[in-house]
Amino acid sequence: MHNLFEFGLALKGFNGLWQTVNGTIILLASKATLEQWFIALAYPELLGDSNDKVIAFIARTLLDSATSTKMFAALYILLHGLLNIFLAVQLYREKQWHEYKFHITKKQRAEIPLTQDGSSAPA
DSSP states (O other), rough: HHHHHHHHHHHHHHHHHHHHHHHHHHHHHHHHHHHHHHHHHHHHHHHHTOHHHHHHHHHHHHOOOOOHHHHHHHHHHHHHHHHHHHHHHHHHHHHHHHHHHHHHHHHHHHSSSSSSSSSOOOO
């Protein structure tokens, strides 16, 4: 179970890195460059099915979108990626901090004087 948790954190961190890189690329690339990349990537799909509604929708949206839409999408992806990286790091750090806190708490409990019935003495 522990390995699965760490694997999930690694995936979350990688996903955040991937989104951060893509958001930065979209933010820095011109609209014409993005259109050329889309055409290059979608061309094989269009050859296979020229009536593909998903590709047609994306192409229409990309070609008709304003600069503000591109900026919003780029910033959204970029910030979401950074947030994923932050959360993955904090979750990993919290896990280790929790283990450290447990050892401190365990040591403090050993130092608390107990009464005859096993309960802690009132302060």
